[in-house]
Amino acid sequence: SAVISQKPSRDICQRGTSLTIQCQVDSQVTMMFWYRQQPGQSLTLIATANQGSEATYESGFVIDKFPISRPNLTFSTLTVSNMSPEDSSIYLCSVGSGALTDTQYFGPGTRLTVL
Amino acid sequence: GENVEQHPSTLSVQEGDSAVIKCTYSDSASNYFPWYKQELGKRPQLIIDIRSNVGEKKDQRIAVTLNKTAKHFSLHITETQPEDSAVYFCAATALSGGYNKLIFGAGTRLAVHP
Numbered sequence: 001s002a003v004i005s006q007k008p009s010r011d012i013c014q015r016g017t018s019l020t021i022q023c024q025v026d027s028q029v030t031m032m033f034w035y036r037q038q039p040g041q042s043l044t045l046i047a048t049a050n051q052g053s054e055a056t057y058e059s060g061f062v063i064d065k066f067p068i069s070r071p072n073l074t075f076s077t078l079t080v081s082n083m084s085p086e087d088s089s090i091y092l093c094s095v096g097s098g099a100l101t102d103t104q105y106f107g108p109g110t111r112l113t114v115l
Numbered sequence: 116g117e118n119v120e121q122h123p124s125t126l127s128v129q130e131g132d133s134a135v136i137k138c139t140y141s142d143s144a145s146n147y148f149p150w151y152k153q154e155l156g157k158r159p160q161l162i163i164d165i166r167s168n169v170g171e172k173k174d175q176r177i178a179v180t181l182n183k184t185a186k187h188f189s190l191h192i193t194e195t196q197p198e199d200s201a202v203y204f205c206a207a208t209a210l211s212g213g214y215n216k217l218i219f220g221a222g223t224r225l226a227v228h229p
Contacts, residue, residue, distance in 0.1 A: 001161075031214060042204060043159065043219045048211070056212055059116075092158065102147045102208050102215040106158040 002027050002095055004107040012113045013083055020079045021110045023093035028073035031096030033104065034066070038089045046091075049076045083114045117142045117209040121220030128195050129228055136223045138205035139187040145207040147215065148181060148188045153222075154201045162203075163190070195227045 003026040013019050023032065034046040047057045047068055055068040069077045080087050090111050094104040118141040128134050140148075149164035165172045165179045165188065172179050176195075181188040188207075192199055202222045208215040 033216070042221050045216055045218075048214070048216060050214075096214075100147070100215065102217070103149065103161065103164065104217055105161065106151075108158050 001097060001105045002029065004093065004095060004105060006093060006107040006110050008110060009108065010111040010113075012115060015084050015114055017083055018079055018081045019083065019112060020077050021091055021093075021112075023076045023078070023107055025074045025095050029095040029097065029101075030073070031101045032070060032076045033094045033096070034068060034076070034078045035092045035094065035106075036089045037092060037109070043092065046078070080112065083112075085114045088112055088114045117145075117207070117218045119205060119207050119218045119220040121205050121223055123223060124221065125224045125226070127226045127228065130195060130197060132195055134192045134195050134199070134225055134227075136190045136203055136205070136225075137187060138189070138207070138220050139185075140207040140218075141186070142207065142209050142218075143186065144210055145186075147208040148179070149206050149217070150179060150190050151204045151206070152201045153204065159204060192225075195225075197227050197229055200225055200227045 005024045007022045032049045035043045045058050046061045047055045049055045049068050049070040051070050067079045090109045092109045093107040097103045120139045146167040151159035152162045153159045176193045178191040202224050204222050205220040206217040
């Protein structure tokens, strides 16, 4: 499976600021996904990022709050904008793999705390 | 919308016993069902998966069964060991805009006691 890294691994931010999370893969992938995992909870899909097209957002998530970039087949960023304490969570990227690209492998996650 | 229900939310077993986690999905078009293990502070790790054209798949102490008619699938862990202690998530695919996304269950916290 692909080697996936995320930066930063953790951060503590002030409310009202923005944080950009990077996801890097060691091979070209078509499908990249961004998830949020609140403490003790399951994984919630924020959006799907395909190279060369606009990200597709899930219900409850909007581009103004979570802008996503996908400049090439190995890299994506997620920005958490105008943060509030409710945004404190773990943010994970994943990549779709396999012939059908539905097998997903996860990055190590970014633990965000908003004060 | 698509939904995946997972039970139980917590499971406590003695080392050497078997553990079974069950999931039910709502979308009859779902065709891929992975299981992830997440240890504390770590990323979710794919441990086994099954496609809709297969009824059962086994990998050493882990097996997954699928009942398409009833729309449920289960994870079976035999001869449990303390290192099996983790949170387990099931997932099912949902077609969206020409590609498959994953819908996750709420998770099962498994504790294996020595």
